[in-house]
Amino acid sequence: MALVNLPKTPKGLETLERIRKAAEMLFSEKGYYNTSVTDITTEASVAPGTFYIYFPDKKSVFRYLLEDMSHTLRTEIGVATKDCTSRYDKEYMGFKTFFDFVKKHSGLYKIIWEAQFVDNEMFKEYYENFAARYMIKIREAQQTGEFLDLDPKILAYCLIGISNFIGLKWVIFDNEPVPDEVIREIMRFIRSGAFADPQPANRQ
Amino acid sequence: MALVNLPKTPKGLETLERIRKAAEMLFSEKGYYNTSVTDITTEASVAPGTFYIYFPDKKSVFRYLLEDMSHTLRTEIGVATKDCTSRYDKEYMGFKTFFDFVKKHSGLYKIIWEAQFVDNEMFKEYYENFAARYMIKIREAQQTGEFLDLDPKILAYCLIGISNFIGLKWVIFDNEPVPDEVIREIMRFIRSGAFADPQPANRQ
């Protein structure tokens, strides 16, 4: 069964969009399990049955939003970093775009965190896919000599962890955009590490 | 209302413990919202009403587990890092202890992630508390000259993000312990950063 039954008329498209927006709003406000299908249809000003014209069940609208989000985020990061010449700039712009996205769509962003408990497979796939793409970029930067020879998988998850928790604190907890100074500070950290007196890199 | 009504006889203690264990198991297996009180009491081999002798409602057992977990984790990290002489060793042992904990109590660990959607206040408090403690340690290490003068708050959330996402990937996704080589690689990263040719640390 498809995730969504796409409408064939402008009217249908408009209705689907209203349902999508209502779901996005309510999921981010109250979470998936505290939102009923009736909540969604009421917010969208349609009858309960209308929901099932477009979605086979409640979970599908969640998946639909997640896929949408994941695609939009990837695209935005891709566009924003396209013209960066150095890995350093790409990394900076990647962070910046991610934080902007989280601020602009904090509702959608929260959906990812909840996915672990709604659709665990999708949650895992989302992050592993994200990490896999990151690893490719990391390997490229290692070949040009821009990045140290750290394990790409480990480095990818470190960087993803950093962006997610900085986004969590500033945007989700404190409802602020992540200031540029914070991004610069993160860049200082991933450029030089945290220790004042770096030890030899290959000590066992 | 208290989170839990502590029993006054050995028999009661044993029953409470059975309920606690059943809840922990089911929450980590299926999540809070896909676990019913009846599921818990069935798993614990007691009648539904027995649950309410010990907990005022369903949410309380979740909170109870969360507090328990949070306390145990803090204690274990405290003990493990007590005798470390350098900040480097403390950081290493902190990571190691955290990963061991996640592996050993992966069920409890997942509860934290879900807390955002069950008890958002508690979720926020948990991480802000964790970060606040981290910040104190970071400032100390900066005073002894072991750490660079990065913003303690930002650094704390970076390090928390790293440990959480490495734990997520290895333990939750792949169900493996985090190998020591991975911890060493993380240490390389936070010691030297990711870039091969570090720029001056204070460039604007």
Added chain:
DNA sequence: ATTTTACATGAATAGTGATTCATATTTCAT
């Protein structure tokens, strides 16, 4: 031994909520 307190039961309550479907209306192609 008897009274009191603690613990346990499970059927009943009261409410929720996802989903269906028979029916009605609107839109569109011809």
Added chain:
DNA sequence: ATGAAATATGAATCACTATTCATGTAAAAT
């Protein structure tokens, strides 16, 4: 304009679930 396709309705269904309570049993205190 008209038949077909698309969209919309909302009451009814059915399953589920948190919680209560009247009753019963076990343990502890006196």
